[in-house]
Amino acid sequence: MKTIKIGLLGLGNIGTGTYKTLEMNRSEIESTLNAKVEIVKILERDTERDRGITVPKEKFTSDPDEIFQDPEIDIVIELLGGIEPATTFMLSALKNGKHVVTANKAALAANYHELINTAKENNVILRFEASVGGGIPILGTLTGPLRANKFEEVMGILNGTTNYILTMMTKEGLDYETALKDAQEQGFAEADPTADVEGIDAANKLTILMALMFDKYVAPKDIPTTGITEITKEKIEEARSNGCKIKLIAHAWRDENDEIKYEVRPMYISATHPLANINKEFNAVFVKGNAVDDVMFYGKGAGPLPTGSAVLGDVIDISMMILK
Amino acid sequence: MKTIKIGLLGLGNIGTGTYKTLEMNRSEIESTLNAKVEIVKILERDTERDRGITVPKEKFTSDPDEIFQDPEIDIVIELLGGIEPATTFMLSALKNGKHVVTANKAALAANYHELINTAKENNVILRFEASVGGGIPILGTLTGPLRANKFEEVMGILNGTTNYILTMMTKEGLDYETALKDAQEQGFAEADPTADVEGIDAANKLTILMALMFDKYVAPKDIPTTGITEITKEKIEEARSNGCKIKLIAHAWRDENDEIKYEVRPMYISATHPLANINKEFNAVFVKGNAVDDVMFYGKGAGPLPTGSAVLGDVIDISMMILK
CATH class of the missing domain: 3.30.360.10 (Dihydrodipicolinate Reductase; domain 2)
Known part of the structure; x- marks a missing residue:
């Protein structure tokens, strides 16, 4: 069984909500995909904070290149917020052939074309359902049904x-x-x-x-x-x-x-x-x-689990395309 | 440029709304797809009624097999309503390798498994966004974002x-x-x-x-x-x-x-x-x-154009998969 490997940038409120949503619904998600989903590396300095989740210490890194240059990682989830360094990190991930999912409206709004075009040029997918309306599935609906x-x-x-x-x-x-x-x-x-x-x-x-x-x-x-x-x-x-x-x-x-x-x-x-x-x-x-x-x-429109719902919806969508 | 060819079953209110929606937004839809979209045959007995659209007479047929057995037709849109003959027609279309889009809740609800399984067995897509909530994009949202x-x-x-x-x-x-x-x-x-x-x-x-x-x-x-x-x-x-x-x-x-x-x-x-x-x-x-x-x-939740919006959303989605 294939494993979709994820690198997560940021384990703040939204990162933690995304992690929790995946743990909570892992069996349904993995059975939908017929594949495993694993967050393998997390860019986060604060490894001590009690987030109500158990994260193995070895998943943490303070070096973003450990994520971007890991050939095993399929998808990078960017949940740092703010324009920088988030934009630079997303561009690096895309250029390294990673699909990117983000909730970051500020970075996207400021650098929309550069991010979209970099994804296209590198033949990878950039998704951002969570960036507008949090858990409300507005973007996928406008561009879908x-x-x-x-x-x-x-x-x-x-x-x-x-x-x-x-x-x-x-x-x-x-x-x-x-x-x-x-x-x-x-x-x-x-x-x-x-x-x-x-x-x-x-x-x-x-x-x-x-x-x-x-x-x-x-x-x-x-x-x-x-x-x-x-x-x-x-x-x-x-x-x-x-x-x-x-x-x-x-x-x-x-x-x-x-x-x-x-x-x-x-x-x-x-x-x-x-x-x-x-x-x-x-x-x-x-x-x-x-x-x-x-x-x-x-x-x-916000909150850790609703935003996590939107982030993981994008992850599942991209995973289905990877697995095809 | 490839043409997506469609057979339409039924040119009543919803069929006419779907036809109108396609005419109204054809240029945007075709530029999204980078392909042409054409309704090539229509199963409908009433060829005379004034529907406020211009349909070339030669598109009409009273023989459903002319649609199901036409090797050029990619997608069949079923808008007859009612359980029969709609179910039998959809099964025939699916068995003949056609993708099917329907707004028919009665036929789907009565014969859900048979329709879904027949689509799977024939490796084609069955979509039915318009069957629940008319124009409201609820099904694609539940199964998507x-x-x-x-x-x-x-x-x-x-x-x-x-x-x-x-x-x-x-x-x-x-x-x-x-x-x-x-x-x-x-x-x-x-x-x-x-x-x-x-x-x-x-x-x-x-x-x-x-x-x-x-x-x-x-x-x-x-x-x-x-x-x-x-x-x-x-x-x-x-x-x-x-x-x-x-x-x-x-x-x-x-x-x-x-x-x-x-x-x-x-x-x-x-x-x-x-x-x-x-x-x-x-x-x-x-x-x-x-x-x-x-x-x-x-x-x-109803009406010709809102329902047409949902039907064509499914058509665009299937077309994208055909064109890949």
């Missing part, structure tokens, strides 16, 4: 931190600062929440969605982006009196001249729109295709 | 007719008979609504979902099924006073002994549950996986 459509529009609640804050402001009447503090206490916002509350994370994800839906690359820095830091209790109340809720929306659409427009900003969403009822840390992506019309996907 | 999960539960609003009727009863205070008449006038219910209002259509779809999610086949007739004909204005009001809406739910779940339980029946759904806000003819499928947790898919 929905691909007979010409897409007209996407509206996404793509950032759980800001959606949690806006939900608490709307439902509990909290002001922004109190809601942010609450989100930090509940683990839904980081100590430095800038990338989330300023809309940068949502813009990264919109870059990836636009590339797949409209075959159009726009760098995140070129997307007009407004975060939620100026949202007050009064604005929430004004929206409510107009039958609306305020949501941070990553929005791209085809205008009447077939041009693609795009923005990330807080929007009034009618309380009867499906996106209005996406609350707390949940994410949702609303898509309009010229044949399917409106579809929406809803789920947990 | 979500397949690293062990599934725990599915709750689906899988029948647009009954959801339309229940929505009108809830929102407009109509009684069942008036809401049914309204649905018939709006084209959301057939003259004989039995299969919809008795829950048979939803049970067919649940059979297919269970087969894919739990690898468990239960014939539709063995699923405890209650339709909506006994739902009164009073019951809707009673649900409302309990903070709930009544929805016809196709439900299957893994119990504490790892056994799969299943039923189709009207259920009280808390007004805060995502399924509570799925209204009118829309469908939605709520799935719980052991890694991804809760996800939901929402969209048009």
Whole structure:
């Protein structure tokens, strides 16, 4: 029985979630593949932390080349986050003939073409389902079952931190600062929440969605982006009196001249729109295709196990192609 | 440039929608595939009806064997509906080495194993994304991006007719008979609504979902099924006073002994549950996986173009495998 061998970059929250998901569902996954799946090496400095999993010490390495140059490794999973060194590492892996799976929206959005082209040139697969919507299977759906459509529009609640804050402001009447503090206490916002509350994370994800839906690359820095830091209790109340809720929306659409427009900003969403009822840390992506019309996907946009679900979905897909 | 040649069984509403979707998005689809796609023969007696499309007369045939035995045809799309002759036709197509795409939940649910096994034995692909949830890409998602999960539960609003009727009863205070008449006038219910209002259509779809999610086949007739004909204005009001809406739910779940339980029946759904806000003819499928947790898919569960979107998604997928 063949073994699919994996090198994992990063054993933080998401790395640990991916490891746990594989342990939890190993027998089903291996029976689907009719092959074994093994994480053989892990790039991670912190070998001591209690992660609630048992990782043999000899799997750890602090030298990424030990992974990229190991001829036995088929797939590299990149879960370091951040643009660098993640981008350099992914490029090295691809150039060494490894298939790559990543959850890293910042690195992908910043270096989309270079990563995609390097994968093509080296005849390997680059997959990134987990980079947008976490566990929500949006990318594989757009490029799979929905691909007979010409897409007209996407509206996404793509950032759980800001959606949690806006939900608490709307439902509990909290002001922004109190809601942010609450989100930090509940683990839904980081100590430095800038990338989330300023809309940068949502813009990264919109870059990836636009590339797949409209075959159009726009760098995140070129997307007009407004975060939620100026949202007050009064604005929430004004929206409510107009039958609306305020949501941070990553929005791209085809205008009447077939041009693609795009923005990330807080929007009034009618309380009867499906996106209005996406609350707390949940994410949702609303898509309009010229044949399917409106579809929406809803789920947990982050978290170790939901993200692990998406990462391993990609791993299984690539494994099936390897094993063919 | 290679041409993917298709034989189409049935040019009714869904067949016409599929034909239109292909015409509408042909250039994008063909450029994705780097191949041409042509519907070369159509099994249909009514060659005169105005369908709003131009079909060359010579494409029509009344002899299914002209399609099954045409060595040039790669894919057969079955859109006749009903168990027979659709099942016999699909088996003939598969035995003649044709890949088959179908939207036919009744035929699939009744003859699941025979159809799946015949495809396997003949080394061809059988796809049926459109059979559950119409345009909603649920099947490809369960067997694709979500397949690293062990599934725990599915709750689906899988029948647009009954959801339309229940929505009108809830929102407009109509009684069942008036809401049914309204649905018939709006084209959301057939003259004989039995299969919809008795829950048979939803049970067919649940059979297919269970087969894919739990690898468990239960014939539709063995699923405890209650339709909506006994739902009164009073019951809707009673649900409302309990903070709930009544929805016809196709439900299957893994119990504490790892056994799969299943039923189709009207259920009280808390007004805060995502399924509570799925209204009118829309469908939605709520799935719980052991890694991804809760996800939901929402969209048009029927209609010519949404169903055409799903049928052509399968056609593109199969074409890519043929062309490899």
